[in-house]
Amino acid sequence: MKMMYYNVAACLLVIAVSNDMVLSCPSDCSCITNNNGVTVDCSSRGLTVIPRNFPNDSYRIEMNNNPFTTIEKGTFQNLTLLYSVLIFGSNLSTIETGAFITLPNLYIIDLEDNHITIIQPGAFKHLPAIYAIYLFSNQINAIQRGIFDNLQALIRLSLYNNQITALQRGMFGNLQALTELDLRNNQITTIQQGAFQTLSALQTLDLLGNNLTFIKNDTFEHNTNLQYLYLDLVCDCNFPFWSWLKSKSLFNDVGTCVDRDNIKLSSLHESDFDNCTYDSCYPDYCSNGRSCSQNSYGDLVCSCVGGWTGTTCTGKWNINSIER
Numbered sequence: 001m002k003m004m005y006y007n008v009a010a011c012l013l014v015i016a017v018s019n020d021m022v023l024s025c026p027s028d029c030s031c032i033t034n035n036n037g038v039t040v041d042c043s044s045r046g047l048t049v050i051p052r053n054f055p056n057d058s059y060r061i062e063m064n065n066n067p068f069t070t071i072e073k074g075t076f077q078n079l080t081l082l083y084s085v086l087i088f089g090s091n092l093s094t095i096e097t098g099a100f101i102t103l104p105n106l107y108i109i110d111l112e113d114n115h116i117t118i119i120q121p122g123a124f125k126h127l128p129a130i131y132a133i134y135l136f137s138n139q140i141n142a143i144q145r146g147i148f149d150n151l152q153a154l155i156r157l158s159l160y161n162n163q164i165t166a167l168q169r170g171m172f173g174n175l176q177a178l179t180e181l182d183l184r185n186n187q188i189t190t191i192q193q194g195a196f197q198t199l200s201a202l203q204t205l206d207l208l209g210n211n212l213t214f215i216k217n218d219t220f221e222h223n224t225n226l227q228y229l230y231l232d233l234v235c236d237c238n239f240p241f242w243s244w245l246k247s248k249s250l251f252n253d254v255g256t257c258v259d260r261d262n263i264k265l266s267s268l269h270e271s272d273f274d275n276c277t278y279d280s281c282y283p284d285y286c287s288n289g290r291s292c293s294q295n296s297y298g299d300l301v302c303s304c305v306g307g308w309t310g311t312t313c314t315g316k317w318n319i320n321s322i323e324r
């Protein structure tokens with residue numbers, strides 16, 4: 001009889017332990033279970049690596065203010081109920097391939113205010129429910145093609161306060177539902193032809209606080225649902241774009257001309273462009289008197305000579321480093 005007691009007790013202990021393994025909470029984190037699943041809170045715990053043993057019914061994971069730098073492959077694997085991941089104000093610099101993969105219910109990824117520079121291809125994959133990705137206030141300077149491919153439910157993508165310099169064709173591949181794209185306060189000077197061509201649902205596009213000097217008149221031609229377009233640019237001689245803008249009735253265009261006391265581009269008159277030549281290679285696009293042409297993407301290309309370099313021939317070769 002006594003023996004049986006021990007057996008039963010041992011059995012219960014085994015069950016308790018294995019249950020505990022499955023539903024364990026990463027050490028240093030707190031886990032609270034509610035109707036939707038478990039909310040895991042690992043904020044401000046001084047974590048240098050992201051834990052791996054999240055409860056398999058995690059619903060919300062918060063890990064703000066920690067010193068870890070990387071979201072590794074498979075960090076959230078098998079978390080079929082996972083709905084939101086919030087990591088603000090940490091030291092994140094790299095999002096690895098497979099960081100967010102095959103998460104059927106993931107709805108929000110919020111990685112704002114980190115130091116992210118590198119997003120590896122395949123970092124966001126098989127996320128059929130993803131609605132919003134917030135990457136603002138990081139140090140992203142380039143988005144490789146394919147990073148945001150096939151996120152069919154993505155409605156909001158926020159990339160403001162980064163250091164993106166160019167928008168390439170195919171950069172926002174196949175985001176059929178994307179409605180809001182925020183690229184404010186980057187250092188975008190170039191928008192390649194076709195950069196926005198796959199974004200047929202786009203309604204709001206914010207490009208304020210960039211260094212746009214020229215926008216072509218077909219840049220937004222595929223964005224037939226565009227209603228709010230925010231940009232400030234050098235308007236001198238941008239007649240083709242002005243004329244496109246006039247022909248559209250956007251709900252709100254705050255296209256302001258930084259070279260004309262910030263008046264609205266749409267409030268200019270045709271005569272304001274009187275002294276321009278409407279060549280897309282407008283005068284002075286290439287600095288230092290170099291010649292300008294358009295490549296097959298429709299981008300303006302400067303041919304620099306005489307030691308000048310850079311996209312618009314404003315830089316100088318470092319002679320010493322060439323000779324070495």
Ligand SMILES: *[C@@H]1O[C@H](CO)[C@@H](O)[C@H](O)[C@H]1NC(C)=O
Nearest residue numbers: 022056057058078079080081
């Ligand atoms: C978590 O694991 C337990 C034990 O294997 C299983 O019974 C349960 O269905 C799993 N829950 C989820 C949401 O996958």
Ligand SMILES: *[C@@H]1O[C@H](CO)[C@@H](O)[C@H](O)[C@H]1NC(C)=O
Nearest residue numbers: 056074076077078079101102
């Ligand atoms: C977790 O996911 C991986 C890869 O998707 C799979 O191989 C593995 O069997 C899963 N583990 C569990 C416990 O479901």
Ligand SMILES: *[C@@H]1O[C@H](CO)[C@@H](O)[C@H](O)[C@H]1NC(C)=O
Nearest residue numbers: 185186187188209210211212
């Ligand atoms: C925009 O360009 C000007 C002149 O080239 C430069 O002084 C300024 O810092 C740039 N602004 C941004 C946000 O990169």
Ligand SMILES: *[C@@H]1O[C@H](CO)[C@@H](O)[C@H](O)[C@H]1NC(C)=O
Nearest residue numbers: 216217218221240243244278
């Ligand atoms: C763009 O401008 C060029 C030259 O002014 C013109 O031939 C072309 O039809 C315009 N395209 C659009 C989409 O407005």
Ligand SMILES: *[C@@H]1O[C@H](CO)[C@@H](O)[C@H](O)[C@H]1NC(C)=O
Nearest residue numbers: 269270271272273274275276
């Ligand atoms: C065009 O040039 C003429 C002659 O220099 C000048 O009087 C006029 O104000 C200029 N128009 C614009 C819109 O800059």
